[in-house]
Every structure is written in structure tokens, then in C-alpha cells.
Amino acid sequence: MASLTHHWIRKLTESRKPAYLLIPELIEEDLASGRLRPRDRLPGLRDLADELQLNYTTVARAYAEARKRGLLDSRAGSGTFVRGRTATLPLSGGSSVEMTMNMPPEPAELAARLRESAARLFSATDPYRLLRYQDFGGTADDRAAGTKWLKRRFDDCDEDKVLVCPGIHSALVALVSQLARPGGTICLDTLAYPGIKAIAAQLGVRLQALARDDDGPLAHAFEALCKSDKPSAFYCNPTIQNPSTVTLSSKRREALADVALRYSVPIIEDDAYGMLPVQAPDALATLAPDLTYYVTGFSKSFGAGLRVAYIRAPSARRSQHLAGALRATTVMASPFTVLLATQWVSDGTADLMLDAIRAESAARQEVAARVLSDWKFDADPAGFHLWMPIPAECGWNASELALQLRSQGIGAVSAAAFATDGNPPEAIRVCLGGPKNLDECEDALRLIADTVEHPHHLHLPVM
Structure with missing residues (x-):
């Protein structure tokens, strides 16, 4: 718990929020x-x-607030334990609807x-080839498939x-x-993929949130940080951002890239959702190719x-430097999944899958627009998540609403998981x-709308 409380001390020092409210978050x-993890014991x-x-x-007061939100259990003589959010909602099966993990729909x-x-692929492949160490960073065929996939977003992409x-x-x-390096700073949006927060904490890297508006992080906030404390990198999820659904405009991308270029700050462009729109603004890798590490994959588009x-990577030399870090942390990608990815990019299956996911996502967004018409929320027609502010007059806070939804079999995640400030x-x-299909999606959204509308559920016991 020492590393945990050290992390909390830093957060408490940086935040102006009362400690008894911040600790539950x-x-x-x-x-x-x-x-x-659920069932972890917390200090007395x-x-x-x-x-x-x-x-x-x-x-x-902090522990009492956390118990109110369903995060902790206290047992006389035993101590205080993390209750967690997963016990009442399995990832699949039963009557529960998984809406916490941001995964694409599965076109039947x-x-x-x-x-x-x-x-066909596995029947024609030497099985022992798949059980051996592989060329690090992929074979020539794998890199060729990767280059083909990346060129959907920008041309400057040599193997x-x-x-x-x-x-x-x-x-x-x-x-x-x-x-x-440990103690270094990476700057990013005030809302970000929780994984980058976990990675930074594990590696001892400080995250510095940049002020934002409705269009994403502000270039002048980025520049002010570069002047006062040059960051090690700028992390950005520019297309259908997780969680806000914002896609940075061309103008905002150009302004952010300009700051990075003038101050020589490397850019980590996490474009996990970048393939979903049929057309998206130019990648930061196009605007600042010599500084940008562009990353995308199949988890959100397949x-x-x-x-x-x-x-x-920005250059072949930096690619080789990065290869050493990858080798140290992952050894190699799974030969089975890489073989599938290379085949599906090469034979057009990946394109068909992407088109089907776009169509299904658009249909689900239409359902959401109809069912949640009384509530304001942000979404992208090509994406498969939405960001729903909770009006004060509803009588909910986000954590309590997420907990109540979970008790009713609907998974959702409150903003605390994404906040970097x-x-x-x-x-x-x-x-x-x-959700498995449109009907299940609609039923889950109707339950969400009903729960938001009826805050008296707030005081119902959670089993």
C-alpha cells in the first residue's frame, strides 16, 4: 500500500478538491x-x-463517502476492504449488459x-512456425501489412x-x-484513456493535464507548459477521443503540432479510433512527421x-531504438494473432469488418439519439461510445449513477476513471x-434514461 498512498499524497497535494471527496474518487x-482490486484491504x-x-x-468522512458509493465494505474486527465494481456484472452471459469496456460491436x-x-490459414501453416520466436517487430510480410493499414491515414509510412x-x-x-524518465512529465488532455494513467504511475512518470475547451486540449496551454517545464512528450488521442468522443479539428491539430515543432516535443498519437471515420482530419504524424510516434491497432476497428x-516511428533509427524498449517489455507479439491480422489486411477481410462495424455503430448511435433524446450527450456517428454529462438537477453524481446502473445489470464508467487533473x-x-444486438442496446439505453430521470433510486440498497 505504500506506493498507493504515495500516489494519493501527490494527488491530494495537486488538487483543490476537499480530501474527503477526492479519496473516494x-x-x-x-x-x-x-x-x-476487489477485496484488497485498505489501511485503518x-x-x-x-x-x-x-x-x-x-x-x-472519506471512507464513509466511499461506502456510500458502494466502493468499500467495513467489517467489524476485520478492517476495510475494497468492494469493487465488478462483482455484480459479469463480462458476458446472464442478463447483464457490458457497457464499460469500449469494444466494437460484433457484426453477425x-x-x-x-x-x-x-x-484455411491455420490448415496451410506450419504449426511449429507459430511456436518459435519471431522476427522482432514483425516479419517483412507483417510490416508490409501494417504499412498498408497505416497508409489509410497518411502517406509518409515506410516499412x-x-x-x-x-x-x-x-x-x-x-x-x-x-x-x-522517472520523474519526467507527459502532458495530455484533462480526460484520457485510463491505461495511460496506469502506465505513467507504474513507470514513475508525471502526467500534466492541459486546459481544454469543447474542442480538446488548448495549444496555448501546451505552449505555456513548454516554456515553464518542457515535457518529455505530448500524448494525444485525437480521433473520437476516449472518453469525450471529441475529434480534434484540423485547426486544433495544426496549432498543437506547431507548438510541438517549435519546442521539439515528441508526440504520442494514440489513434485507436482513427480508422472508424470514413474521413478524418490529417493525422498529427502528417503535420509533424519528424516528432510523431503514431500508434493504431485492431482492438477498436476489428x-x-x-x-x-x-x-x-519518426525515423528508421528511432524505430530501432523503440524496438529495444518493446523487446524489453513484450518480447514479441503473438504469432497466431499477427498471422491473422496480416492475412485479413492482405485479403480485404479487415476492410469488410471495418465497414460492417461502421454500419452497426451508426445504427446504435441512432438508437441512442432516439432513446436519450431528453438528455444531452456527446457522440460521434462513427464511434461506439457516448459521453453523458449528468445535470445537477437530476440529483445524481456520476459515481453514484454508475453504481446504481451496475446494480441493475448495466455497466457504465464515471468520469473519475478518466480525469487527469x-x-x-x-x-x-x-x-x-x-450489447449483442440493437434490441439489447435499446433496452439498456432505456434503463439508463429511466435511472437518470428517477434519482430516488439513489437510496435503494445495492445487493
Whole structure:
């Protein structure tokens, strides 16, 4: 718990929010990132007060607030334990609807093609080839497929700059470890993919949130940071951002790239959703090719289990440097999944899958627009998640609403999991890809609308 409380002390120091309200949010955030797990035991009130240098009453109020939100259980004589958010909602099966994990829908019409393609591929492949160590960063065929896929977004993509790795998350681990030393700073939006928060905490890298408006992080905030404390890198999720759904405009991308170029700050462009729109603004890798590490993969444009991603480095030399970090953290990508990815890019299956996911996502967004017509939310027609601010007059806060939805079998994630500045907005992210079909998606959204509209549920017991 020492590393956990050290992390909390830093967050408490940086935030202006009262500690008794911030500590429950930190518990929720650490659950989302995996730093805390259900059934973990937390320090006693006096011990935690001493470690955090807070008074006993403040910590007691914090634990009481966390219990109110369903995050903790206290047992006389045993202590205080993390309750977690997963016990009441399995990832699949039963009557629960998984809307916490941001995964693409699964078009039923392509299941047979995927099955037949995979069977043909494996029947024609030497099985021992798949059990051996592979060429690091992918074979020539793998890198060629990756280059072909990346050229959907920009032309400056030579094979000697491309590496194949086991998923975007592993690519980010390598990039953060390569670009930032412990104690260094990476700047990013005030809302961000929880994985980047977990990676930074694990590697001892500080995250500095940049002020934002409705269009994303502000270029002048980025420049002010560069002047006062040059960051090690700028992390950006520019297309259908997770969680806000914002796609940075061409103008905003140009302004951010201009700052990075003038101050020589490397850019980590996490374009996980970049292939979903039929047309998207130019990638930052196009605007600042000599500074940008562009990352995309198949988890959001094909399926979460296809853990294959591609990194385009600024140069062949930097690609080789990055290869060392990847080798240290992941050894190699799975030969099975890389073989599938290469085949499906080469034979057009990936294109068909992407088109089908776009169509299904658009249909689900239409359902959401109709069912949630009384509530304001942000979404992108090509995306499969939405960002729903919770009006104060509803009588909910985001954490309590997410907990109540979970008790009713609907998964959603409150803004605390995504906030990088310790001041999350009152909002939840709802993912539309998890429901099995449109009818299940509509039923889940109607339950969400009903729950938001009836805050008296707030005081119902959670089993």
C-alpha cells in the first residue's frame, strides 16, 4: 500500500478538491486502472490519516463517502476492504449488459467469413512456425501489412519505420518508457484513456493535464507548459477521443503540432479510433512527421481480442531504438494473432469488418439519439461510445449513477476513471459495442434514461 498512498499524497497535494471527496474518487480511479482490486484491504483510519498527513475525521468522512458509493465494505474486527465494481456484472452471459469496456460491436454477418478464413490459414501453416520466436517487430510480410493499414491515414509510412506489437497498450508502455524518465512529465488532455494513467504511475512518470475547451486540449496551454517545464512528450488521442468522443479539428491539430515543432516535443498519437471515420482530419504524424510516434491497432476497428498494433516511428533509427524498449517489455507479439491480422489486411477481410462495424455503430448511435433524446450527450456517428454529462438537477453524481446502473445489470464508467487533473466532471461513459444486438442496446439505453430521470433510486440498497 505504500506506493498507493504515495500516489494519493501527490494527488491530494495537486488538487483543490476537499480530501474527503477526492479519496473516494482516487479509490474508484485505482479500481479502474487495476492499482486496486476487489477485496484488497485498505489501511485503518488512523494509519491512513498518518500516512496521508490528514486528520482522523477527514479520513473517516472519506471512507464513509466511499461506502456510500458502494466502493468499500467495513467489517467489524476485520478492517476495510475494497468492494469493487465488478462483482455484480459479469463480462458476458446472464442478463447483464457490458457497457464499460469500449469494444466494437460484433457484426453477425461476418462471423462465418472469419471462421472460414482462420481455418484455411491455420490448415496451410506450419504449426511449429507459430511456436518459435519471431522476427522482432514483425516479419517483412507483417510490416508490409501494417504499412498498408497505416497508409489509410497518411502517406509518409515506410516499412523501416513500422513495428508490429501486441496491442496499443503495450506500445504505449514502450513509448512512455522510451521518451520519459522517472520523474519526467507527459502532458495530455484533462480526460484520457485510463491505461495511460496506469502506465505513467507504474513507470514513475508525471502526467500534466492541459486546459481544454469543447474542442480538446488548448495549444496555448501546451505552449505555456513548454516554456515553464518542457515535457518529455505530448500524448494525444485525437480521433473520437476516449472518453469525450471529441475529434480534434484540423485547426486544433495544426496549432498543437506547431507548438510541438517549435519546442521539439515528441508526440504520442494514440489513434485507436482513427480508422472508424470514413474521413478524418490529417493525422498529427502528417503535420509533424519528424516528432510523431503514431500508434493504431485492431482492438477498436476489428475486435478487442485481436491484440495487434502498429507503431510508425519518426525515423528508421528511432524505430530501432523503440524496438529495444518493446523487446524489453513484450518480447514479441503473438504469432497466431499477427498471422491473422496480416492475412485479413492482405485479403480485404479487415476492410469488410471495418465497414460492417461502421454500419452497426451508426445504427446504435441512432438508437441512442432516439432513446436519450431528453438528455444531452456527446457522440460521434462513427464511434461506439457516448459521453453523458449528468445535470445537477437530476440529483445524481456520476459515481453514484454508475453504481446504481451496475446494480441493475448495466455497466457504465464515471468520469473519475478518466480525469487527469483530479477534478472529474459529472459525466459517465457508455459503450454501445457490448450489447449483442440493437434490441439489447435499446433496452439498456432505456434503463439508463429511466435511472437518470428517477434519482430516488439513489437510496435503494445495492445487493
